[in-house]
Amino acid sequence: MNNRILHIATNTFREAVRDRVLYNLIAFALLMSAAAVLVGQISIQIEKLVVINLGLTAVSLFGIVIAIFIGIGLVSKEIDKRTLYTVLSRPVRRWEFIAGKFFGLAGTLVVNTIFMGIGVFAALAYVSHHFESSDFGILVALYFIILQFVVITALALLFSSFSTPIFAPIFAFWLFVIGNFAQDLRTFAAMAHGTTRVLATAAAYLVPNFSALNVISQVAHGEPVPHRLILLNTAYVLVYSAAVLSGAVMIFERRNLK
Numbered sequence: 001m002n003n004r005i006l007h008i009a010t011n012t013f014r015e016a017v018r019d020r021v022l023y024n025l026i027a028f029a030l031l032m033s034a035a036a037v038l039v040g041q042i043s044i045q046i047e048k049l050v051v052i053n054l055g056l057t058a059v060s061l062f063g064i065v066i067a068i069f070i071g072i073g074l075v076s077k078e079i080d081k082r083t084l085y086t087v088l089s090r091p092v093r094r095w096e097f098i099a100g101k102f103f104g105l106a107g108t109l110v111v112n113t114i115f116m117g118i119g120v121f122a123a124l125a126y127v128s129h130h131f132e133s134s135d136f137g138i139l140v141a142l143y144f145i146i147l148q149f150v151v152i153t154a155l156a157l158l159f160s161s162f163s164t165p166i167f168a169p170i171f172a173f174w175l176f177v178i179g180n181f182a183q184d185l186r187t188f189a190a191m192a193h194g195t196t197r198v199l200a201t202a203a204a205y206l207v208p209n210f211s212a213l214n215v216i217s218q219v220a221h222g223e224p225v226p227h228r229l230i231l232l233n234t235a236y237v238l239v240y241s242a243a244v245l246s247g248a249v250m251i252f253e254r255r256n257l258k
Contacts, residue, residue: 004092005100012104016070026112032058033119047127052138052220055120060145060216063109063116064176067149070108071156072168074101075252095249102157102245109149117142134222140230141219147237151208152176154244161252179210208240 036054075098120138125131155175159168178185182204189200213233215225 002096004096005103008092008097008100009102009104009107012074012101013108016105016108026062026116029058029062029116030119032062033116033123036123048124048135049220051123051127052120053216055123056138056141056145056216056219059113059116059120059142060148060214063113063145063149064152066112067105067109067152068156068169068172068176071105071153072160072165072172074105074157075160076165076168094253098157098161098245098249098252102153105153105156106150109153110146113142113146113149132222134224137215137219137222137225140225141215143230144213144215144233147233148210148213150237150241151210151213151244154241154248155208158244158248158251161248161255175207176210179208180214181211182207182209183211209236212236 033051033055036051036058039050039054117138120142121131124135124138128135152172156168156172159171163171185200185204185207189197189204192200212229215229218225
């Protein structure tokens with residue numbers, strides 16, 4: 001990472017941390033973890049299951065909201081404030097600007113996930129009073145959640161590079177929803193025939209496979225996550241995010257900013 005990308009990433013991180021929406025969403029996620037404790041206390045013999053499910057779901061959902069609503073403004077805000085022209089007037093290439101914004105927001109989401117993950121472990125410790133070896137599967141679930149954030153950040157930048165601040169979050173949110181049913185879409189494609197099968201197959205492999213990155217229920221039940229799945233998901237996210245960012249750069253390079 002060169003100095004220009006690092007400088008843009010650092011400024012993006014600082015701006016995201018100062019954003020009031022960010023603090024509100026983090027507080028809400030922590031409140032959800034607290035709610036998990038309350039619900040767990042009135043559940044019979046399933047306290048840990050409830051705490052892990054609700055806690056990790058809160059981390060995932062509110063992190064996705066942060067990624068979408070801050071990510072789609074990374075480019076549009078710079079254009080509206082006309083600060084983008086100042087940045088690009090310096091020896092900064094457009095692809096470096098996109099890359100810096102991506103790494104800055106991704107770093108912000110990683111830090112937030114760490115703090116929210118601590119909240120989940122604190123809630124779990126409050127309920128069970130001790131940790132078991134299977135509980136550390138939560139770390140894998142949190143890692144997969146971070147991988148989701150990486151993909152949705154790349155998508156948010158892609159949509160913000162050509163769409164308006166109104167439609168960009170809608171596109172990103174619906175792609176996230178569809179991506180959670182990617183496996184079902186692939187099953188449907190396998191059963192379909194003709195043109196429907198071709199279109200369904202194309203759609204199934206074009207949308208991000210968020211369903212493969214969701215192991216919350218598996219971890220909550222104490223089931224181990226295969227190491228092969230960790231490696232495959234990591235490689236998938238790196239390749240998919242790189243492809244999406246390449247698209248964002250190509251569109252942004254050709255965009256008329258006047």
